[in-house]
Every structure is written in structure tokens, then in C-alpha cells.
Amino acid sequence: MTAVDGVLFDIDDTLVDTRAAFGAALAAVAERYLPHVGADQHPALLATWRADANGHYARYTRGETGYADQRRVRAEELQEAFGGAPLGADGYDAWNAVFEEGFARAWSAHPDAHDVVHALLGSGLAVGALSNASVAYQTSKLERVGLDATVPMLVGVDTLGVGKPDPRVFLEACRRLGTEPDRTAYVGDELDVDARAAVAAGLLGVWVDRPGPRRVPVPDDDVAAARAAGVRVVASLAELPAALGLTAS
Numbered sequence: 189m190t191a192v193d194g195v196l197f198d199i200d201d202t203l204v205d206t207r208a209a210f211g212a213a214l215a216a217v218a219e220r221y222l223p224h225v226g227a228d229q230h231p232a233l234l235a236t237w238r239a240d241a242n243g244h245y246a247r248y249t250r251g252e253t254g255y256a257d258q259r260r261v262r263a264e265e266l267q268e269a270f271g272g273a274p275l276g277a278d279g280y281d282a283w284n285a286v287f288e289e290g291f292a293r294a295w296s297a298h299p300d301a302h303d304v305v306h307a308l309l310g311s312g313l314a315v316g317a318l319s320n321a322s323v324a325y326q327t328s329k330l331e332r333v334g335l336d337a338t339v340p341m342l343v344g345v346d347t348l349g350v351g352k353p354d355p356r357v358f359l360e361a362c363r364r365l366g367t368e369p370d371r372t373a374y375v376g377d378e379l380d381v382d383a384r385a386a387v388a389a390g391l392l393g394v395w396v397d398r399p400g401p402r403r404v405p406v407p408d409d410d411v412a413a414a415r416a417a418g419v420r421v422v423a424s425l426a427e428l429p430a431a432l433g434l435t436a437s
């Protein structure tokens with residue numbers, strides 16, 4: 189008797205090493221648009237991009253701005269923060285082409301992703317994806333990393349017009365997966381938007397807290413509160429089957 193009948197995955201920085209892909213994309217745009225920024229500064233570029241301090245991507249996931257608009261504003265903010273020239277409307281399109289080409293070329297699955305998906309499917313669980321990007325974009329990402337056949341993209345931010353942490357997207361993903369929310373785990377790399385939001389929606393929340401720099405600081409008190417609320421914490425996807433009570437057969 190397992191605790192769950194199905195597992196829903198976040199995609200970026202959970203199944204796919206998006207942090208590394210952003211690093212590749214930002215190195216590509218920096219070479220052309222921030223030529224005075226040396227390679228030693230590229231980690232700072234990546235940290236600034238991922239932090240998204242002004243919350244533009246979060247506004248997109250709430251349906252308050254478009255995908256292209258949020259990226260355009262973030263690109264201009266990055267130029268300003270690192271002493272580059274404004275891109276302007278025409279310049280942004282060229283910037284984005286360089287960014288997107290470098291980003292997509294670097295998409296790859298985390299080394300632990302394929303094995304855990306096969307382990308879950310082998311245990312008879314249903315598996316799918318719920319992401320805060322669009323269905324088409326994430327489907328192409330799953331295809332690129334070879335997970336499209338095993339992890340169907342079920343719900344994106346464009347499915348209902350809002351994204352996580354809205355509970356409706358978790359419930360819609362369960363409906364499409366064919367499992368009851370209280371018999372479904374949601375696995376993601378963000379404590380609040382993924383694991384805690386999943387718990388709030390009635391699912392089992394699992395936080396993947398991999399070693400290395402976090403996207404945003406996570407106070408110890410927040411982790412303790414999440415654990416108290418029922419969130420399970422793993423350091424890699426390899427720990428997931430045990431965290432879900434699955435034993436090797």
C-alpha cells in the first residue's frame with residue numbers, strides 16, 4: 189500500500205537542469221550585449237536572472253502580463269544592472285533570439301530524472317507534469333530531453349490562465365492524471381510555489397532541495413514550518429521513491 193497513486197512533476201530545475209540552461213543562454217547574450225562583463229561575472233548574471241527580484245515571471249503566472257513582455261522587461265533590467273545599453277523594441281527581438289537559441293540548446297534532464305520516472309511507472313503509479321510555463325513550450329522541452337513519452341505535459345500556465353500556487357492548477361492536473369489529490373504527490377524545486385502550494389491544494393508536497401545555490405534564500409524557519417505542514421524534503425529525485433513509501437520489489 190503506497191501513499192500515492194500518482195506523481196506530478198514540476199519541470200524547470202526539477203526534471204530539467206534549467207539553471208544550467210539559463211547559464212548558457214545568459215553567457216550567449218552577455219558575449220554580444222554585455223561584452224565588458226567577464227566570465228567571472230556570469231554567475232552573478234545567472235543569480236540576478238533567476239532571482240527575478242521584481243517578480244515579473246510571478247506576474248506572468250498570475251495572468252497579469254504576457255510571456256514575451258515579462259522576458260523583455262527582465263532583459264532590459266539585466267542590461268541596466270550590468271551596465272549595458274538599453275535594447276529597445278528592435279534590439280530585444282535579436283537579444284531574445286540569441287537567448288532562446290542558447291537556452292534551448294542547453295536543455296538537458298537532471299541525471300536522476302529518467303531513473304526516477306521509470307521507477308515510479310514500474311511501481312504502477314501515474315506520472316505527469318504541471319508547470320508554470322506554457323504547455324507548448326514545456327512539451328518541446330520534454331521532447332528535447334527525452335521525457336515526453338513518459339511524462340505527459342498535463343497543465344501549463346495557459347491551461348487555466350493562472351499558474352501555481354493557485355490550487356486550481358493542482359486540482360486540474362490531478363483530474364487529468366486520473367488520481368485523487370490526496371493520493372497524488374507534487375514534486376518541485378520551489379518550497380512555496382511547489383511543495384507548500386501543493387499541500388494547500390490537498391496534495392502531498394515534496395520539495396527537491398538539491399545541493400548548490402538556491403534560486404531565492406529559504407529561511408530555516410520556513411523549512412521547519414513546511415515540514416510541520418506535511419512537506420517532505422529530498423535532496424535529489426533518487427530519494428523520491430523512498431520518500432513516497434515505495435520499496436524496491
Ligand SMILES: [Mg+2]
Binds near residue numbers: 199200201376378
Ligand atoms: Mg521549478
